[in-house]
Amino acid sequence: xxxxxxxxxxxxxxxxxxxxxxxxxxxxxxxxxxxxxxxxxxxxxxxxxxxxxxxxxxxxxxxxxxxxxxxxxxxxxxxxxxxxxxxxxxxxxxxxxxxxxxxxxxxxxxxxxxxxxxxxxxxxxxxxxxxxxxxxxxxxxxxxxxxxxxxxxxxxxxxxxxxxxxxxxxxxxxxxxxxxxxxxxxxxxxxxxxxxxxxxxxxxxxxxxxxxxxxxxxxxxxxxxxxxxxxxxxxxxxxxxxxxxxxxxxx
Numbered sequence: 001x002x003x004x005x006x007x008x009x010x011x012x013x014x015x016x017x018x019x020x021x022x023x024x025x026x027x028x029x030x031x032x033x034x035x036x037x038x039x040x041x042x043x044x045x046x047x048x049x050x051x052x053x054x055x056x057x058x059x060x061x062x063x064x065x066x067x068x069x070x071x072x073x074x075x076x077x078x079x080x081x082x083x084x085x086x087x088x089x090x091x092x093x094x095x096x097x098x099x100x101x102x103x104x105x106x107x108x109x110x111x112x113x114x115x116x117x118x119x120x121x122x123x124x125x126x127x128x129x130x131x132x133x134x135x136x137x138x139x140x141x142x143x144x145x146x147x148x149x150x151x152x153x154x155x156x157x158x159x160x161x162x163x164x165x166x167x168x169x170x171x172x173x174x175x176x177x178x179x180x181x182x183x184x185x186x187x188x189x190x191x192x193x194x195x196x197x198x199x200x201x202x203x204x205x206x207x208x209x210x211x212x213x214x215x216x217x218x219x220x221x222x223x224x225x226x227x228x229x230x231x232x233x234x235x236x237x238x239x240x241x242x243x244x245x246x247x248x249x250x251x
Contacts, residue, residue, distance in 0.1 A: 026079060027110070029094065031055035035108040037092075042085055042114055048248050052079040053095040053107045063097035082112075084248060090114035122203065123244040129171050130237040135230040137242045141223050150222050152249040154199050155189065157215035157230050158241045161208045171238030175231040176215045180224045192218040195249070203245040 027040060031054050042049055053063070057078060065075035068091045072080070082089060094109040127135040155178075159170030178185050195218045200207070208214060230240050 026050045026052045028052050028054050029110055030108040031059075031105070032108060033094070033106040038108065038110040040110055040112050042090075042112060049082045049085060049112065050079060051082070051093060051095075051110065053097070055097065055105070055107070059097070059099045059105075061098045061100055061102075063095055065093065065095050067091050067093055085112070085114050087114050122246060124242060126239060126241045128237065129174065129230060129232050129240050131232045131235050134232070135240055135242060137228045137230075137244070138226065139228075139244060140225050141221055150220050150250070152195070152199075152247050153219045153221050154196060154203060154205070154243075154245040154247055155215075155217045155219050155228070156196075156205065156241075156243040156245075157228075158208065158243070159214060159238055160212045161206075161214060162239060162241060164206075164209065167239050169238045171230075171232065171236060171240045173213070173233050173236075174215065174240055175229075175233050176217075177229040177231070178219070179227045179229065180221075182227075188219050188221060189217040190219070191216075199245070199247045199249065203247060205243065205245060 027038070027050060029038065029051060040049065051065070055078065060078065063076055063078060065072045065080050067089075078095075090112050092109050092111050095107040097105050097107075099105055123137065123139045125135065125137045129135050157174055157176050159172055159174065162170040176189075178189055180188075193216075196216045199205075208216075228242055228244070230242060232238075
């Protein structure tokens, strides 16, 4: 009989209620250390986990969050955001605080278990586009059985901004089309300048030239096979860079 890995054994031992993906948003921990430990199942590199201690702010003179009993530097508020988690972050968390009477208190604890997710992180391709030769980028977004919401993606098709990387012949005004399983799905693309401005720096995308009119869109992409087609317009040719970034936004 084949021997199961310790990871599989640990996952199989989880209660059934832990099998669904953690809903993104504040997860409330009771202001009572005697409450049973909560358990949160999250996918690696997916979403943002926020923990909030259910104690009135007026009770708290000072507060400190801990991971496995070790203080987490800089976490001194009633609510904390852990950011995108990795396996190294899957531990026991709770808050300790001193109330107005100087008494030390502790919140309910939670066990965070991190498992690998099946999502696209980012994808890019650069090529020369002519009236006869479009650039086609294919990518696949996988789905985990615990996925609760489709994350938002940042899509960019860049030409003029490539000058800063010594690429002088960037393509202007391309035609961009998105297909899912071979069917057009441009309706999944939305022009959202505020989203693009906020998430570009978050995902590590380089800044665009000022006043450039390049294709930047927000997209809600469910699991599936995609191709992004970039075509020349007006008989022009030039270089284009296509980028697809996953963000942690879900609305």
